[in-house]
Amino acid sequence: MISLVHHKGIAITSNYNGLPIIEAVYKCAQENPDNYLLVYEKTADVDAFKAALAELNHRAYFFSNYNIAHPDIGYVEDSPFLNINKKVTYPTWLKGTAIVCMHANLINGSVHTHATIKNYLYWLNSIGKLSQTQGVLNYQIPTTIQNEEFKTYELYRFVKQHYKTRWIFILLLCHLWYEKRFPLIAFVRTIFNKKSSLKIDVNDLQAFKEIHAKANFEYDVVIPTMGRASYLKDVLLDLNSQKILPNKVIVIEQNADSHATSDLGFVKDEQWDFEIVHEFTHITGACRARNRAITLSSANWILLFDDDVRFENDFSTRIFDFIKDSKVKCVSFSCLQKGEIEKQSNYLQWPAFGSGCSMVHREVAESCKFDMALEHGYGEDVDYGMQIRNAGYDVIYASHIQMLHLKAPVGGFRKPHVFSWQEDTVLPKPSPQIMYHRSKNYTPKQLLGYKLTLFIKFYKHYSIKNPITYYKYFKKAWSKSIYWSQKLAQDANV
Structure with a gap:
């Protein structure tokens, strides 16, 4: 493992002293293509981080310290990778800049698509986001807790480059509806940004080290x-x-x-x-x-x-x-x-x-x-x-x-269970089970983003076509879902 130390975005390790950190990382990776790189801020608790690292039995790992990048990503991402438990090593593509461990092969694979990025936080999170879906195992280790966020423009740019285009409109609507702000300039500046990509040989990265020891498997x-x-x-x-x-x-x-x-x-x-x-x-x-x-x-x-x-x-x-x-x-x-x-x-x-x-x-x-x-x-x-x-x-x-x-056509749990809310005049939307799961496991902004997309998605399915009347009905249906989801939790604990 090769160590590379930086301070305030500038490398201070002798061979790379004075270089911007991204440039130093690429140079170090090219000179050490078969090694993991440990890149860290000089004030970071690197010993605790190294002690928590998993056994590096392949090259498809990407670790960082804890960081949120930006809570508003929750408006557009519907995944379990945002509501991070800070007490454990947690699977997520989100990255911090204080301590990072990634293989030189992964870094070198990003040179044609990411070498021109100047923002270190953006660079790390972009590679994390794109590499996770291809098979790189991304984690946060709960040392050196950071709360370093994208600026508003960087947030919109990130959403435009890493999600389908419609999500920057959803993000804008969420900011307008829930936060009563209208970041139009950030929205307009990013509308024509192209999607980011990452071309890596994931099969090569995922190749396991040869293991000769036999393990007990019962x-x-x-x-x-x-x-x-x-x-x-x-x-x-x-x-x-x-x-x-x-x-x-x-x-x-x-x-x-x-x-x-x-x-x-x-x-x-x-x-x-x-x-x-x-x-x-x-x-x-x-x-x-x-x-x-x-x-x-x-x-x-x-x-x-x-x-x-x-x-x-x-x-x-x-x-x-x-x-x-x-x-x-x-x-x-x-x-x-x-x-x-x-x-x-x-x-x-x-x-x-x-x-x-x-x-x-x-x-x-x-x-x-x-x-x-x-x-x-x-x-x-x-x-x-x-x-x-x-x-x-x-x-x-x-x-x-x-x-x-086989999806057997007989038996199983095919007879629908009758729940108490099915007698209500206003049926809960979403189902109370979905509301329970999302309230329990997702961030508050993920729940709000889901609420807005659900509101838009189901408008065409309802017989109510007057937007104001539909909005009032949806509010009641959402409130009913919250009520019954809380009742599910209470009944389960009796």
Whole structure:
């Protein structure tokens, strides 16, 4: 690792002394193409930062200290990468300028698109934003807390260059509506800026260092099921054919009919090469079922599954190989329906989480729990992913580990659950589960940006065409959603 020290934007390391920091970084990267660069302000706590760095087992990492860049980005970005937990190493493309660690290969790959940028904060965040979607793993380490922000013009320029053009109009509307200000000059100055790009060889960056040591890989499988006996049997048969067998398969069978009995006679009647823990209940709900199953598990790794998937006999081997190389604690797989083709060619940080197609380490499972406020609704998997990030872990999507999701036409949770608000004259908008998730996991400005885009998006779907009348109705629907989302939280904690 090569160190490069700067002060107030000027390099002070001997070989690069006096150069603007971006110019010094490019020169240093060109002279040291096979190394990580540690670039830091001379007053920064570099020892604490280095101690918190992950094992650099590939070249696709990009770390910085904590910084927000600009809270108003929340008006336009709908992702889990903005509401950062400052107590843990958190996955986000946002960057600070006090301490940065990135590989020279990534820096050199940006020379044709970013070398003319003079603003160091802008340069770092642009590379972070563009590289994350391509497969560079971006993180903030909670040392040297900064609150260095883009100026208003830089904010509009960043949005124009890194998001679809419509988002600078949304940003302007948010500033006008919520903040009663009209930054017209910043808006006009950026309207003709071209989109930024970054061309890097991500496959080269992601190549893992060769690991010879063998790791212990034991896993349990968690499957909630409801009315899909034949599909579940196929899942068990696929598990039984794995080259690396599970220790236990924990099946939580649910049937709301108080007179019903189990449909899964084959669990006990047939021979399996692993232990099956089968629990039957009349209480339905995927959140409760998964939480219950996890408490019955004992292996270091837990495979969260649906009851209507199919996969090849090397499925667990591919998972093991990826975990061994990547050192990740949570991985979600490509879950394709028949006829679908995976478009992603490499692994990357995922803004979601698959509750039926993921492997998590026990450390993760003991830090997180499926939120009962979202039972019988939706969003529990995305919320679980947020819990993972807030616990100091990351969700990595491995596109090369694939399974088929049959989307069974029978069983499951296909009977709609009737919620109390469905009797209201004014129905909540968005659904209370979405409001609950967003209020819990996103920044206040992300929620306001979502509110405005929802208002615009659903205008054409409502029968009310008078804009003023529609606005009044939408306000009531939004308030109803807030009320019922708070009720969901209260009821879940009873």
